[in-house]
Amino acid sequence: MKTKQDVIRWLGEHADEFIHLANQIWARPELAWEEVFSSRLQADYLESQGFRITWNVAGMPTAFCAGWGSGRPVLGFAGEYDALPGLSQKVQTSPEPVVPGGPGHGCGHNLLGTGCLAAAAAARYWLEANGKPGTLRYYGCPAEEGGGAKTFMARAGTFDDLDAALNFHPDQANYAMKGSNLGIYHLRFRFHGIAAHAGSAPHLGRSALDAVELMNVGVNYLREHVTSDVRIHYAITHGGDAPNIVPAEAEVSYLIRAHQPDTLEQVTERVRKVAAGAAMMTETQMEIIFDSAFSSLLNNHYLADLQYEAMKWIGPIEYTPEELAFAQGINDRYPAGNVEALFKTLRPPAGYGELLARFRGRALISENFPSLDEGAIRTSSTDVGDLSRVAPLSLLRTTCAPTGAPAHGWGFAAAAGMSIGHKGMLHAARIMALTAVDLLDNPLHIQKAREEFELAMQETPYHCPMPAEVQPPS
Numbered sequence: 001m002k003t004k005q006d007v008i009r010w011l012g013e014h015a016d017e018f019i020h021l022a023n024q025i026w027a028r029p030e031l032a033w034e035e036v037f038s039s040r041l042q043a044d045y046l047e048s049q050g051f052r053i054t055w056n057v058a059g060m061p062t063a064f065c066a067g068w069g070s071g072r073p074v075l076g077f078a079g080e081y082d083a084l085p086g087l088s089q090k091v092q093t094s095p096e097p098v099v100p101g102g103p104g105h106g107c108g109h110n111l112l113g114t115g116c117l118a119a120a121a122a123a124r125y126w127l128e129a130n131g132k133p134g135t136l137r138y139y140g141c142p143a144e145e146g147g148g149a150k151t152f153m154a155r156a157g158t159f160d161d162l163d164a165a166l167n168f169h170p171d172q173a174n175y176a177m178k179g180s181n182l183g184i185y186h187l188r189f190r191f192h193g194i195a196a197h198a199g200s201a202p203h204l205g206r207s208a209l210d211a212v213e214l215m216n217v218g219v220n221y222l223r224e225h226v227t228s229d230v231r232i233h234y235a236i237t238h239g240g241d242a243p244n245i246v247p248a249e250a251e252v253s254y255l256i257r258a259h260q261p262d263t264l265e266q267v268t269e270r271v272r273k274v275a276a277g278a279a280m281m282t283e284t285q286m287e288i289i290f291d292s293a294f295s296s297l298l299n300n301h302y303l304a305d306l307q308y309e310a311m312k313w314i315g316p317i318e319y320t321p322e323e324l325a326f327a328q329g330i331n332d333r334y335p336a337g338n339v340e341a342l343f344k345t346l347r348p349p350a351g352y353g354e355l356l357a358r359f360r361g362r363a364l365i366s367e368n369f370p371s372l373d374e375g376a377i378r379t380s381s382t383d384v385g386d387l388s389r390v391a392p393l394s395l396l397r398t399t400c401a402p403t404g405a406p407a408h409g410w411g412f413a414a415a416a417g418m419s420i421g422h423k424g425m426l427h428a429a430r431i432m433a434l435t436a437v438d439l440l441d442n443p444l445h446i447q448k449a450r451e452e453f454e455l456a457m458q459e460t461p462y463h464c465p466m467p468a469e470v471q472p473p474s
C-alpha cells in the first residue's frame, strides 16, 4: 500500500466493514457519557488493525486512544459517537421513531467516529508500507453533545504532543471549514431559600423561584449591552413544587455563548453578578453548577487547503436516482426555505448569496468546495474548539444529509442510517486519509500548518475554559 491510489483502493475494499460499524452505532444510539457499546466497538476494530488501546483517557470511562507507529509527526483523528435524546428515527422519508422518545443519531456521530477511524486505519497501512516514521492516534471522544470530553482532554494535556489533528462532521456539502463558531459556557444556577405556607406565613418564606425569575429579568436587560456575537439562553429546570408552598429550591440552566474567549469570560462574569444580585434581593443562597465549556473553533487554513487538494483528486460523490429521490422526499417534509438556513452564520461568508442560488432546488450536494465559510462565524458550538486551540486542526464537512434537513432533526438521523450518510462518511475517510498521507510524507506541510497555528496562539493564547475543580462524570 505504497501510493495514494492504494489508500483509496484499501478504503474501497474495506468499505463494507466501515458501513457495518456505522450502522451498528446508528442502531444502538447511546447518549453522552453512556457510549459503552460504541466506544468498545471502535476500540475492538482498531485493536484488530494493530493499534494499541488506552482506556479511560482524562478519567473518562468511554474515552480511549488507539495508537499506531512511532516518532514524528504525530497525527490525531478525533472521533465521536454519542447520540441525541428524542431523535430516534426510522430510515424513511417521514418522521417516525424506531423507539418512541428514544435517542437517535440526529447529528450523524455514528458516521463521524467511523469516518475518522477508517482514515486512521488506512493511513496506518500506508505508513507501514512506506517504512516512514510517524505516529497515528485515533481518539474516541465521548459526549460531544453537551458534555465536552475534548475540553477535559485538552485540559489534561491529552493532545499536547500532536503535530496536527483532523476531524470530520456530517453536513450538507463537501468542504473543509475555514470559519469559526462560538465558545460556550453551560452553567446551572441553583437557589436555596426557605419553605413556608404560602397563604398563612408567606413572610417567613424566602423564595428560590423568585430568585430564578429575578435573575432571568436581570439577564434579559443585560442582553441590550452585549456584542452581537453573544447568545444567552435559559431553561428553568426546577421551579418549585406547588404554589401553596414558597419554593425553597429552584434552578435555572444557562447557555452563554460568544466568539472571542475574553468576551465569553466577561459576559459570563456579568451573568454571575446578576445571579448574585437576585440572591441578595430574595435573601436566598446561590450555587453555581458547572456543566461544560467549549472554546470557539480555530480552523487551520493551510490544512483546509490540503484537504481540498485531496477532494479534487478524489472527485465528487455520485448518487443513484433512488438516493436523490430519498433526499427529495425528506426535503419535501421540511419548510421550502430550509436551504436558506444552510450555513446560516452570524457573519455570512463571501459569495454566500451566489452559493445559495447554486444549492436551491437541489436535494443533495455532490461536488467539493474549497471552503464555504471563510471569515464566517457560526452560532453553534463544539468541543472540537478546545482541540483546535492545542494543535493545528482542520474540520472537514461532507454531504451526509439532504439540503433541507438540518442537523439535530429526524431527516438528518434518517440519512445517517442509510447510503447517503455512508457515502459522505467514506468520502470523508478518503479525504482525511490522503491528507494524512501528505502530512506524513512531507514535513513542510506540518511546518506550514504549525506556523499559522503559532501565530494565532500568540494573538489569543489558550486558557481552558473548564475550571480545574470541575471533573467529568466517572
Ligand SMILES: [Zn+2]
Pocket: 107, 108, 109, 144, 169
Ligand atoms: Zn455533531
